Amino acid sequence: MRVHVIDPSAYTPPYDHALCSALGRAGAEVTLVTSRFAYGPVPSPEGYVRRELFYGHALGKPGSGLRAATKLAEHVPDMLRYRRVARPAEVVHFQWLSVQHLDGRLLPARRSAGGSLRPRVLTAHDVLPREPRPGQLAAQRRLYERFDAIVVHSAHGRARLIDELGVTPERVHVIAHGAFAHLADGPPQAPPFASEKPVVLCFGLMRPYKGIDLLLEAWREIDGAELWIAGMPRFDIADLRRRAPANVRFVARFVDDTELPAYFQRADLVVLPYREIDQSGVLFTALAFGKPMLLSDVGGFPEVAATGAARTFPAGDVPALRATLGELLSDPAMLATMAERARAAAAGPYSWDEIGRRTLGLYESLLGGETRR
Numbered sequence: 001m002r003v004h005v006i007d008p009s010a011y012t013p014p015y016d017h018a019l020c021s022a023l024g025r026a027g028a029e030v031t032l033v034t035s036r037f038a039y040g041p042v043p044s045p046e047g048y049v050r051r052e053l054f055y056g057h058a059l060g061k062p063g064s065g066l067r068a069a070t071k072l073a074e075h076v077p078d079m080l081r082y083r084r085v086a087r088p089a090e091v092v093h094f095q096w097l098s099v100q101h102l103d104g105r106l107l108p109a110r111r112s113a114g115g116s117l118r119p120r121v122l123t124a125h126d127v128l129p130r131e132p133r134p135g136q137l138a139a140q141r142r143l144y145e146r147f148d149a150i151v152v153h154s155a156h157g158r159a160r161l162i163d164e165l166g167v168t169p170e171r172v173h174v175i176a177h178g179a180f181a182h183l184a185d186g187p188p189q190a191p192p193f194a195s196e197k198p199v200v201l202c203f204g205l206m207r208p209y210k211g212i213d214l215l216l217e218a219w220r221e222i223d224g225a226e227l228w229i230a231g232m233p234r235f236d237i238a239d240l241r242r243r244a245p246a247n248v249r250f251v252a253r254f255v256d257d258t259e260l261p262a263y264f265q266r267a268d269l270v271v272l273p274y275r276e277i278d279q280s281g282v283l284f285t286a287l288a289f290g291k292p293m294l295l296s297d298v299g300g301f302p303e304v305a306a307t308g309a310a311r312t313f314p315a316g317d318v319p320a321l322r323a324t325l326g327e328l329l330s331d332p333a334m335l336a337t338m339a340e341r342a343r344a345a346a347a348g349p350y351s352w353d354e355i356g357r358r359t360l361g362l363y364e365s366l367l368g369g370e371t372r373r
């Protein structure tokens with residue numbers, strides 16, 4: 001089966017790599033169609049082909065207005081070019097489409113070069129845009145209608161698509177996000193900071209919805225541990241820095257995959273105090289490293305917590321967050337048990353081989369049960 005996985009802006013290189021490798025191991029002939037990742041190195045292809053067809057002339061620094069403008073100018077020509085490249089593909093599986101007003105009209109044809117019906121699949125990493133521009137929600141609804149199947153990473157995400165957007169249930173398929181084992185397979189690394197104290201890690205792009213302000217408020221009464229907050233800010237964090245207690249360390253920049261293991265290897269607990277989410281790649285990074293987690297009870301987080309790898313607290317409840325942090329940090333035996341369950345979940349229901357098999361099974365069902373090699 002010839003499969004194209006498409007991530008035009010290279011929003012999620014670790015996910016793209018893990019999915020394409022898993023599909024390749026499951027027997028598919030996979031091409032990842034994407035763009036150059038502007039923030040650092042990406043994994044070398046394993047069992048698939050990588051083609052960078054999008055935004056080859058983008059200007060400006062990552063995240064700048066100039067870069068966004070030049071990418072937008074290239075978007076339509078590059079999507080039209082991909083339509084030609086897509087002709088041999090038997091399945092096209094988009095990971096992200098960020099220009100919803102246009103993208104529904106720019107998708108590859110429903111038939112391949114050989115004349116066979118070609119399923120179009122979209123993974124809804126974000127079921128709905130969190131900070132929508134005018135008209136973007138309606139455009140997102142119309143875009144979903146253009147796909148034969150929509151993959152979501154949780155039962156919560158499936159319910160939102162059906163109940164809030166009216167997507168027909170038979171087109172929505174829950175396939176879990178996988179644990180990023182390829183990030184955790186390397187040798188031990190020196191930690192970014194020397195500390196004899198327990199370390200709590202909050203990792204990933206810093207955005208308002210991730211609740212870092214709530215975490216800092218809860219942390220004010222935590223002694224005998226350090227909080228590390230690492231990731232590229234996407235808003236002004238000057239006030240957060242001013243409010244942070246002395247036992248908080250900020251790494252306010254993009255931390256690429258070559259550095260990432262040093263943070264997760266050292267962490268004793270990973271905390272994600274999000275105000276909203278469906279699922280999080282950071283969660284599945286922590287799972288791969290066998291780390292216990294403290295999660296807000298939003299989106300698909302409780303579904304992962306049900307494995308025993310994480311505890312949850314009511315989103316936005318600072319006293320509950322503070323109490324649970326204190327409880328976990330004072331109970332090393334509980335943290336060890338949660339770590340064991342995290343490793344078991346990463347090797348079981350959240351393993352990429354399982355996800356590759358399930359994704360290939362979805363493709364085959366869309367093709368009418370045929371297995372095409």
